[in-house]
Amino acid sequence: MDKAVTLLAPGGIEQLQVSEQQPQEPGANEIRIRHDAIGMNFLDIYHRRGLYALPAYPAVLGVEGAGTVEAVGSAVTRLKPGDRVAYAGAPVGAYAATRLLPAARAVLLPDGVPSKVAAASMLKGLTAYMLLTKTYRVEPGTTVLIHAAAGGLGSILVRWAKYLGATVIGTVSSEEKADLARSYGADHLTIGRDADVVAAVKRLTDSRGVDVAYDGIGGGMLAKSIAAVRPFGVVATIGQAGGPIPPVSVDELRPGKSLTHPSVMVYITDTAAYLTAAEAVVGMQASGITSTIAREYPLEAAAEAQQFLEEGRAAGSLILVP
Structure with a gap:
C-alpha cells in the first residue's frame, strides 16, 4: 500500500492525516506517476488554512512533483511507462x-535534471517566468527589487533576473540568508x-526607484514596495507570507505606478x-x-514540514520524499 497525506478540513497542521491508498488506474487522458519528490509551496499553506478553498474535503494537497510514469491511459500517446516527468498546477x-495526473500537465525531464531539483523548482520556475516575461519584461538595464x-x-x-541582465536588489531577514x-x-x-527598504532603494538608485518590485511578503511590506518603485514602474504582489494585504489607496500609486x-495558477x-x-523552466533548470533545496522531509512528516515553511525559516525550497 502507498501513503498519502489528506487534509480533513481547513485549519491547522492537525488537520493533515497520513493514510494508505491503492494505486489507481488512469483514465483515457491520464497518467499515473510514482513520485520521486514532491514540491512544497506557500500555496499549500493557503489551501490548508482555507484561504483558497478546495472543491471538497477530505483532499490531498500539493501542486507539483516529479517522478516516473507508471501507467498511461488509452488515449495517451506522448508519454509511456518509464518516462521521467515533472508537473505543476491544478488539480491538487x-x-x-x-497520483493520477492529466497527461497534458506532464513535462519530460532531461537526464541532467534530477527529480528532486525539478520537484522543488517547477511551480516557482513557472512563477518566475510569468513575473520576468509577462508581468514586466526584464531585460539588460532593468533594476528589480526581490523580497525574500x-x-x-x-x-x-x-x-533568472541576473541571466536576463538585470540589476538585483534583494531583501533578506538574516546574514545567513544574505x-x-x-x-x-x-x-x-x-x-x-x-x-x-525604501531608503536603501532610493540610495542605490539615485532616488529614482526600481523598475519592478516582486512582493510575496504582503502585510505592511506592500506599501514599502510601492514606495520603492519609480514613477510608471510596476509592483507585483504575489503572496502574503507576512500577513494579510491591507487595502491600497489609489493615491499611493501616484505618479503613474502600477x-x-x-x-x-490562473x-x-x-x-x-x-x-x-x-x-523554458526545464531549460533553465x-x-x-x-x-535551492533547504530541507527534505519524508512524506509522512508533511505536517512538520508545513509548520517549518509557515514559520518562514526555510532558506530555499522544501520537498517531501515518499
Whole structure:
C-alpha cells in the first residue's frame, strides 16, 4: 500500500492525516506517476488554512512533483511507462506516493535534471517566468527589487533576473540568508525584517526607484514596495507570507505606478501557455537556474514540514520524499 497525506478540513497542521491508498488506474487522458519528490509551496499553506478553498474535503494537497510514469491511459500517446516527468498546477493531489495526473500537465525531464531539483523548482520556475516575461519584461538595464531573495522563489528570481541582465536588489531577514542571496547573484541586499527598504532603494538608485518590485511578503511590506518603485514602474504582489494585504489607496500609486496581482495558477490553466513556460523552466533548470533545496522531509512528516515553511525559516525550497 502507498501513503498519502489528506487534509480533513481547513485549519491547522492537525488537520493533515497520513493514510494508505491503492494505486489507481488512469483514465483515457491520464497518467499515473510514482513520485520521486514532491514540491512544497506557500500555496499549500493557503489551501490548508482555507484561504483558497478546495472543491471538497477530505483532499490531498500539493501542486507539483516529479517522478516516473507508471501507467498511461488509452488515449495517451506522448508519454509511456518509464518516462521521467515533472508537473505543476491544478488539480491538487501531490502529497501522495502515486497520483493520477492529466497527461497534458506532464513535462519530460532531461537526464541532467534530477527529480528532486525539478520537484522543488517547477511551480516557482513557472512563477518566475510569468513575473520576468509577462508581468514586466526584464531585460539588460532593468533594476528589480526581490523580497525574500534567499527563499525558494527568490533564489530562482535572482538567478533568472541576473541571466536576463538585470540589476538585483534583494531583501533578506538574516546574514545567513544574505550569504545565500549573494551566491545567487544579488547585487545589493537589505538585511533584517526592520530594514528601511525604501531608503536603501532610493540610495542605490539615485532616488529614482526600481523598475519592478516582486512582493510575496504582503502585510505592511506592500506599501514599502510601492514606495520603492519609480514613477510608471510596476509592483507585483504575489503572496502574503507576512500577513494579510491591507487595502491600497489609489493615491499611493501616484505618479503613474502600477499594482498587479498575477496568479501563476490562473496563468498556467491555459495548456499552451503552460507548456511554453514549462519548457523554458526545464531549460533553465538544465542550465542550473533552480531553487535551492533547504530541507527534505519524508512524506509522512508533511505536517512538520508545513509548520517549518509557515514559520518562514526555510532558506530555499522544501520537498517531501515518499
